[in-house]
Amino acid sequence: MRKSLLLVAAAALALGAGPALAKKQLVIVVKGLDNPFFEAINQGCQKWNSENASSEYECFYTGPASTSDEAGEAQIVQDMLGKADTAAIAISPSNAKLIAQTIKTANPSVPVMTLDADLAAEDAALRKTYLGTDNYLMGFKIGEYIKKGKPNGGTICTIEGNTGADNILRRAQGMRDALTGQKGLAALKGEGGWTEVPGCPVFTNDDGAKGVQAMTDILAANPKLDAFGIMGGWPLFGAPQPYRDLFGPYKEKIASNEFVIGAADTIGDEVAIAGEGLVTALVGQRPFEMGYKAPSVMIDLIEGKPVEDPVFTGLDECTKDTVATCIQK
Template identity: 40%
Template sequence: MMKQLRCALLTGAAILMATGVTALAQDNYRFALVPKAMNNPFFDLARDGCKAAEAEMEGVECYYIGPSEHTEQEQIQIIQDLITQGVDGIAVSPSNAPAAARALKAANDAGIPTMTWDADLLEQDKEVRATYVGTRNYDIGVNLAKLAQEMKPEGGSICLQSGGAAAANHNERLQGIRDTLSGEESAQPPGERLAGANGWTEVDGCPLFTDDDSAKAIQQMSDILNRYQDLDAFISTGAFTQWSDNAYRQAIQPYKEKLDSGELVVVVADTLPMQMQQLKDGLSHGQVGQRPYDMGYKSMQILKDLAEDKSVEDPIYTGLDVCTQENADTCLAQSQ
């Protein structure tokens, strides 16, 4: 009888231990943060925020993985691989919004919570992800346009430079620029091409699409400035033109007198360290910055809530910093 009781107690203890181990295992999460490209300093800041959350949150791993360079197909393949690996959640900055929506739906079908950051899905696909965390991208365009308007109140010739043609976030920024400069609200991104409204006209050959390639972006800018010697404004919806600091400086230096006089206005999205120094050195007139560190940090918190079946807000905006040469020392908000 004692032997049977001992066996029963041992069996019960084993069950409790196994249950405890299972519960512990369920509290350890591996969440993937997928950027558009890993050679982009903007996304490096998101990685840093993600890793900071990992250090602060017990049982959470930030798995930062993405294409080495901006490649839409590679990003989709990475998402598919993450599904196969069975990660506990996926946060992606979509390079190609429709393709990303299909990949995230497959993740949902596999029981994996998903969200977007930095860039979102198209309106008709947003139900696929639980939420979006990042910038209200239309507002980036609005603020870039306002900076140009302050220096060129009567308008002028302009070239717009964007990321990928299928990137929803950059198309929303283009729409914000065009709507603000024209004074007319367009139906959908990327907005209506500027053709004289409020004095603004987009030159032939623009908008430019960089595919987040810095060398390509700088060459595009150089070609346009050389082709249109009387161009009034150049606006870029991302940091790609400026994050290769030396190359940007060499490309823009021949136009320094025009920048100083205001004959040529250059405003660019993002406020990476090299961009802020360029602004202070008079090599741009304004920067509209996002908060990528916060995007990475908050993505881990959100995915943990989703993994634990908690509700989350949608969308979650992280704010903007609008910087000029006059306020460059004080315009940046403190991140997490």
């Protein structure tokens, strides 16, 4: 009897009925799982999995629960780099310096790339490539829309995310450069007619409700404010109704460019808000495409194939008049 069972087991294994071998992991680590933007990256990752079910690789999406948990993200990166089944990793650094130090400490033998947000320029050699938005160009385009609405300048407040997020800092720099025609200004003090009001930029840790509250406070302190430059769409997609409540009374001023709002991203309720005339313009990223492309780029890196650096995923631009066609299909 025992011999028969052994023969059956051997035959089953020969036919491929034995336990499936664990797949090698193509890890994506994002800033936080509480952000709809990163969920779109996850959807791209899962789409790749569904189309590559027979691959020896699997796209694995992870991150800290909150985008404000910079230390949590660094710990996850460290843990993933220590796993035997991690074949490559793509990281969206919430704090570029902290993630750079984490990579240095881990000294990984697998390919490392960045996704959505990059490391600082001096740490770029720690990763093989960056896949995502041209963040400087994104901010520059936001600045162009604001400048078009208020060509003579005015007062502005910049809404940013985490203080150490390289992608957001690059957007803010691009916006300032577009507004002033100068490069590298850390703050606007009348250049090109533009002045950043006291208390700005505001860092919101990618929290939508915090962003809306910050804008409420800035408007109360600066009733003649001319513009907001919002470097991430958190207030619009993270707190859409409070945003609508705040800017509903500004609808006519926004329509006439008496008041201008340039904002990043085109996810969640953002495009609908643009259609309602409650933002001057949106400049959006393509997070689904980032998540979908990342596994293939990681496999190319594993196999030693040439990969461009950076790999940009493009932008979408939406205004009230273009909401029906502004998103890439």
